[in-house]
Amino acid sequence: MCHHRPSSAFQKKGAGRRAPDSHRLPPGTGRSSRHVEAYVSLIPVLCHWQPCRWQFANGTVPVVLGCHFRRGWRQVAGTYLTLRQRQLARRLRELRHGSGMTVEQVAEKMLCSPAKISRMETGQRGVSLRDVRELCRIYDIANQNLATQLMNLAKEARQPGFKQEWGELSDALATFVDLESSAVAVSEFQITYVPSLLQTEEYARALIRGMLPRIATDVLEHRVEVRMKRKARLREPDAPRYWALLDEAALLRRVGGAATMRAQMQAVLEAAQLPNVTVQVIPLDVGAYMCADNPFVYFEIGDATMPAVVFIELLGRAEYLEKQEDLAGYREAVDRLRAAALNPQASLDLVAEASERYRF
Template identity: 60%
Template structure:
């Protein structure tokens, strides 16, 4: 991964610039008039939707009356770091710029809470499962692009085994355990990997069984990232068929916090979840040709 987290730097800078403007009581239109730009540019800078040049930072600090040289230097550093080459240069074209934003947030998070309703979470996927899944979702994807995406997904998983991994809590709908992606052998290996990773002390897995019925957010998976920096404390990632959204407004975050608590209470306990996953693995294993069940001495 790139050493500088560009997405986090941009969001940190955006938050600080927004706070400085609020402290002056100035409106977006007033700042735009002083900076000789459109109000839309100010809004995009304050929401992290566009980069901020060091010149913009210098001029905004003048407009806001910032006299603390240390603060100005910190803001200038954030502006410089947020515009450096990042994951796109490191990984090449992955077909969707939203992937780089997601990877940046994931790498910076101290806590990740994820709901997956149809597929095994990306941080748990085996290489063969990931390849079959991406090919199924994007049947016309170029083979070279497919392999780059699979490679990036495998590298992302190092997050869970690094020296200081994030706290990872995932809710997996039972449908994701039973939906066959690839063949029975791929599913057997995949569920074995989920069982293995679930043993890590920083990982919690809860299965949402069919008997729960309808539940909050059953119609849409999401990932909640929590950061160390209080200026960018939480971000929720929501993926749809034709776009993704990153939610940060307090009212939006509160809805997803509520969903997490409701799902946590409705899902099976971690121990019960392990048993349900093991049962699904056993069922897929039973569907394998007999030779796959036998040890080398028995064949």
């Protein structure tokens, strides 16, 4: 939760102190109140936090008060990007870097503004097939397969994503669902509650309500509905491989009462029987272990342009990490967590014991 004082008005020119660089908007975000409003409306994906407010300083320069981000994707409302859009943007950026050209040099050859090139490389602007052909010419791409891949990405990037298919979704949740649906494997680690794709409707409702006590009923019900739709994918023919890792504390934390917890434990046992689902529990007597304070979701995309993405959500911060050094660290974490946890059968025995505990 952001601890800064909210502000509902803009300061007059010259008022207020200059904010540190870490609190300023990213380059190219813009200076209008529309951009500021868009940038701050990140809605929690797993219901951990609420966004902070913004105010204008020095008349025109927007300054953020609050949430810090490490390197990674910064979710911007109104600029929801599908996985294909992110992949195309990343590939175009890599091609330009490989050519040794600057944004200005490419823009000059393409007879457009540098801002257009920059927006295409960040996914903030659509890329037409004509743009792709021109860029292939500028970068002197002789590999026809690569050119075809870029053209296909441009076509697929223009298709509606899950935000359109699933109705009213926050940008953050739409991105999460899009990644989850595109992944060939998902490893989710949770400490204090049952992993999201294993939750029952009653458990999910009680959990979200407990985390966000002021949430509107219609918003709550929509989030529960979306979570149940995500959960249903585990039973589809092309479902991803799902590896749920959870601390034993999640089995002990009573969410929604004994009846809800018993039903939830039974749901975990049933889901674990699916051929693509593995459940492992890290017992309390293990002690300290890697990522014991850092829940995360590791998406394996299985694509050369974006092999994996890590989602992390902490108090006041939500990120999507794709840097190789970050992925390597979380890949190690997944391996170490699996090694620290009980084997799948012993884990289910522990879940069954917890179910019996909630019988009375």
